[in-house]
Amino acid sequence: MRPEIRKDYIQDKYVIIAPKRAQRPHDIEKPVTQFKTEIPAMCAFCPQNINKVKPVYKKGRDHGWLIYVVKNIFPAVSLDNPESYGTQEVIIETPDHTKHMDDLPERHIASLLHTYAERTRALEKILNIDYILIFKNNGGAAGASLKHSHSQIFATRFVPPQLMDKSRKVFEYKLFNGRCVYCDTIDKESKGPRFVYKDQHVIAFTPYASMHNYEIWIMPLRHVDNITKLTHVEHHSFARILKRILKKITYLNLPYNYYFHQLVNDTDQHLYLKIVPRGSVWAGVEIGSGLVINAIAPEEAAKYYRGEL
Numbered sequence: 639m640r641p642e643i644r645k646d647y648i649q650d651k652y653v654i655i656a657p658k659r660a661q662r663p664h665d666i667e668k669p670v671t672q673f674k675t676e677i678p679a680m681c682a683f684c685p686q687n688i689n690k691v692k693p694v695y696k697k698g699r700d701h702g703w704l705i706y707v708v709k710n711i712f713p714a715v716s717l718d719n720p721e722s723y724g725t726q727e728v729i730i731e732t733p734d735h736t737k738h739m740d741d742l743p744e745r746h747i748a749s750l751l752h753t754y755a756e757r758t759r760a761l762e763k764i765l766n767i768d769y770i771l772i773f774k775n776n777g778g779a780a781g782a783s784l785k786h787s788h789s790q791i792f793a794t795r796f797v798p799p800q801l802m803d804k805s806r807k808v809f810e811y812k813l814f815n816g817r818c819v820y821c822d823t824i825d826k827e828s829k830g831p832r833f834v835y836k837d838q839h840v841i842a843f844t845p846y847a848s849m850h851n852y853e854i855w856i857m858p859l860r861h862v863d864n865i866t867k868l869t870h871v872e873h874h875s876f877a878r879i880l881k882r883i884l885k886k887i888t889y890l891n892l893p894y895n896y897y898f899h900q901l902v903n904d905t906d907q908h909l910y911l912k913i914v915p916r917g918s919v920w921a922g923v924e925i926g927s928g929l930v931i932n933a934i935a936p937e938e939a940a941k942y943y944r945g946e947l
């Protein structure tokens with residue numbers, strides 16, 4: 639395939655898809671198992687330590703908790719700081735220090751999604767919280783300072799300008815086309831070469847203008863704007879495909895981030911989970927021009943996720 643410039647479905651974000659033969663999935667270095675054995679036996683998130691910190695939410699009993707949520711002790715935003723207003727929480731996904739998220743059973747991952755929903759419900763009630771980001775950093779290069787499997791919620795008054803811009807563009811698209819741009823995208827990607835998985839509730843595909851190697855999105859088929867609106871069965875569908883995708887990313891030995899964006903005051907958004915492996919290092923072109931070069935075409939990435947490579 640010859641390199642081509644592609645534009646995001648709705649935002650003014652551009653990428654050059656420029657595949658290199660050398661970076662096909664089977665040429666990427668094989669998984670390193672020492673990644674799992676290097677980790678120390680105990681850390682601040684292990685039950686022995688974290689049980690001393692009062693949880694804001696937990697699943698399971700006192701000594702046998704499954705998921706444990708605490709306030710971030712080094713927050714960038716806080717409710718008593720009008721200059722940087724908001725709140726941050728850390729979700730410890732398992733008491734077991736050695737387990738990665740893709741090792742957890744499907745029902746455990748579904749419980750984690752339910753925890754995200756419960757915390758979103760609690761945080762959106764706080765006065766002046768307009769933006770709630772749920773995210774996970776896995777692996778050193780993607781920014782995790784602790785290996786014990788965890789994710790975070792960042793809730794603030796500040797809505798990033800690119801999201802306000804996206805909201806406006808989604809609104810305009812609906813005005814002209816009478817439909818949600820992402821509902822249309824789901825229809826389109828269900829059939830095309832970037833399709834990965836679909837059941838009665840969710841779809842997974844690699845986006846047309848993927849900014850990152852092996853970027854993949856999971857979306858509910860229903861037009862719902864945030865995670866609190868998902869049903870129990872939708873959590874399970876999400877968990878099933880999320881686990882499979884994370885296993886595939888672990889096999890590539892790539893660190894990854896994933897995130898849900900949620901705008902409290904825009905209830906017409908279509909929820910998505912973006913999973914972004916961090917295989918490529920952004921260099922001169924990206925830093926200088928903002929134009930990203932992605933050497934893995936999303937069509938190739940989709941083949942990999944579908945198990946065809």
Ligand SMILES: [Zn+2]
Nearest residue numbers: 681684735786
């Ligand atoms: Zn630990």
Ligand SMILES: [Zn+2]
Nearest residue numbers: 818821861908
């Ligand atoms: Zn929609």
